[in-house]
Amino acid sequence: DPKIIQKPKYLVAVTGSEKILICEQYLGHNAMYWYRQSAKKPLEFMFSYSYQKLMDNQTASSRFQPQSSKKNHLDLQITALKPDDSATYFCASSQDNWSDYTFGSGTRLLVI
Amino acid sequence: GQQVQQSPASLVLQEGENAELQCNFSTSLNSMQWFYQRPEGSLVSLFYNPSGTKQSGRLTSTTVIKERRSSLHISSSQITDSGTYLCAMSGSALGRLHFGAGTQLIVIP
Numbered sequence: 578d579p580k581i582i583q584k585p586k587y588l589v590a591v592t593g594s595e596k597i598l599i600c601e602q603y604l605g606h607n608a609m610y611w612y613r614q615s616a617k618k619p620l621e622f623m624f625s626y627s628y629q630k631l632m633d634n635q636t637a638s639s640r641f642q643p644q645s646s647k648k649n650h651l652d653l654q655i656t657a658l659k660p661d662d663s664a665t666y667f668c669a670s671s672q673d674n675w676s677d678y679t680f681g682s683g684t685r686l687l688v689i
Numbered sequence: 690g691q692q693v694q695q696s697p698a699s700l701v702l703q704e705g706e707n708a709e710l711q712c713n714f715s716t717s718l719n720s721m722q723w724f725y726q727r728p729e730g731s732l733v734s735l736f737y738n739p740s741g742t743k744q745s746g747r748l749t750s751t752t753v754i755k756e757r758r759s760s761l762h763i764s765s766s767q768i769t770d771s772g773t774y775l776c777a778m779s780g781s782a783l784g785r786l787h788f789g790a791g792t793q794l795i796v797i798p
Contacts, residue, residue, distance in 0.1 A: 608784060614730075619693075620775070620788040633783040665730055674784030675719055677737030678777075683730055 580604050581681035583668050588686045590658050597644075598653040598684045600668030608632075608671045609651040610678070611643060615664040623666075626651055627674060658688045692716055693778055695789035702766045702796050710761040710792045712776035719779045721752050721759050726773040726791065735761070735774075766796045 584599040602609060611623040625633040629645040642654045655662060668681040696711045712721075723735040736743050736750040738759065743750050747766075752759040759776055773793050777786040 610784070610786075612786075619790045620777070620786075622785045622787070625784055627784075633785050635785070667732065671784060675779070677720070677722055677734060678786065679734060680724070680732040683732075685730070 578603075579682065581668060581670060581679055583666075583681040583684050585684060586682070588684055590686065590688050592658060592660060592688055594658050595654065595656045596658065596686070598655070598666050598668075598686070600651050600653070600681060602649050602668075602670040602679075602681075604670055604672075604679060605649075606670035606672050606679075607648070608674050608676075609645070609649075610669045610671075611651065611653050612667045612669060612680075613664045614667065614683075620667065623653075624651075625674070632674065655686075660688045662686065663688045692780070692787045693776060693789040695774075695776055695792050697792060698790065699793040700795070702794065704766060704768055704796055704798055706766050708763040708766055708794065710763070710774050710776075710794075712759045712761075712778075712789055714757050714759075714778045714780075714787075716778075716780040718752075718754055718757070719781060720784075720786075721776065721778045722786070723750055723759070723761050724775040724777065726775055728772055732775070763794075766794075768796050768798060770794060771796050 581602045644652045665683040725733045738750040749762040773791040777788045
């Protein structure tokens with residue numbers, strides 16, 4: 578059974594629209610993260626949360642907003658979508674900020 | 690500048706050969722982790738190894754903090770080892786991982 582569930586697996590969106598990427602972890606971890614992998618680029622850090630509080634933020638654009646309704650949830654809302662937002666978005670978690678990570682299988686987003 | 694550099698960028702092996710993948714980092718280290726990225730994109734954690742040597746089956750990871758490097762050794766490679774190997778390090782207490790660009794490994798019969 579997957580320990581980190583990301584939904585949907587694939588997503589096609591129209592430029593200018595808004596989407597929410599879902600992430601739930603069932604590992605009992607206290608820290609959760611979002612990373613992005615664009616074509617031909619290394620995985621890039623976006624956000625980290627610990628005990629549902631924002632700890633670190635690398636995303637310059639306010640169009641990307643993480644949302645944590647429960648300790649084991651960290652969704653990612655993206656507004657005013659652009660074609661450059663096309664990427665695979667990975668959610669991850671760890672017991673605390675200095676432990677090993679477990680990654681979800683990713684949401685592959687295509688903005689047309 | 691880029692904090693994590695991996696080499697080689699790509700590698701082709703014949704089945705049964707060994708491989709040594711390198712990861713060099715430019716800042717002080719809190720954590721180091723090696724991942725395997727399957728061709729369909731999902732990430733599998735291979736090792737969490739901030740220092741020393743760890744072994745799991747045919748895989749061995751060695752991290753030498755003073756030299757700012759970590760390596761992944763694959764012995765007796767198999768076709769199913771094909772994929773991308775990523776190293777990632779964290780230099781801060783906040784846990785942010787910096788990823789290398791990866792080594793793409795192809796194992797042929």
